[in-house]
Amino acid sequence: MIELKKILYPTDFSEHAGHAKKYVIELARQFSAKVVAMHVITLPISTYPDEAMTTSFMLLKESRKTAGDRLEALVQELQQEHGLEAESLFKEGTPFVEICIAAREINADLIIIATHGSGFIKHLLIGSTAEKVVRKAPCPVLTIRHPEHEFVLP
Numbered sequence: 001m002i003e004l005k006k007i008l009y010p011t012d013f014s015e016h017a018g019h020a021k022k023y024v025i026e027l028a029r030q031f032s033a034k035v036v037a038m039h040v041i042t043l044p045i046s047t048y049p050d051e052a053m054t055t056s057f058m059l060l061k062e063s064r065k066t067a068g069d070r071l072e073a074l075v076q077e078l079q080q081e082h083g084l085e086a087e088s089l090f091k092e093g094t095p096f097v098e099i100c101i102a103a104r105e106i107n108a109d110l111i112i113i114a115t116h117g118s119g120f121i122k123h124l125l126i127g128s129t130a131e132k133v134v135r136k137a138p139c140p141v142l143t144i145r146h147p148e149h150e151f152v153l154p
Contacts, residue, residue: 004031004109005034006033006034006036006106006107007024007027007028007035008103009021009024009035009036009037009038009112009113010038010095010129011038011071012039013074014114014116016114017114019114020112020113020114020144021074023112023144025082025084027112028078028084029084033085033109033110034085034086034087035078035086035087036087036089036106036108037086037089038088038090039067039071039089039090039091040092040093040098041063041090041091041092042092043060068090071088072088096132099137100136104138110141111137111141113129113130113133113144114145114146115130115143115145
């Protein structure tokens, strides 16, 4: 029998991730699983002159605060509106790497992640975070496509 005790929900707060949240909520309810909502901020790597670098780090500081606030609001929603056990996890680095490390560290039973359906050229050049997570994750991964991209029979 499948037993889900802990679900890792990486989010970038996009509309796509919001759609994946519906699956997170339903599966967490059905299995009485704890949800770990996670956000990863990508650190800027820069060779800018000092002044531009200072501006870049000021923007990063603001991004950290905004993302942290949004992550805490998400956890509050999961707890108060949906009655789930939930906590937040905020990391900085390369998203797919941090997601896979976190899944191992928290002993996640499942990762639920949204796909963004990026274009062919972008996918060819950089790949997708969801695809890399599927390939490297230490546990099963459920990928959720946004509803407007779902297959519809004629």
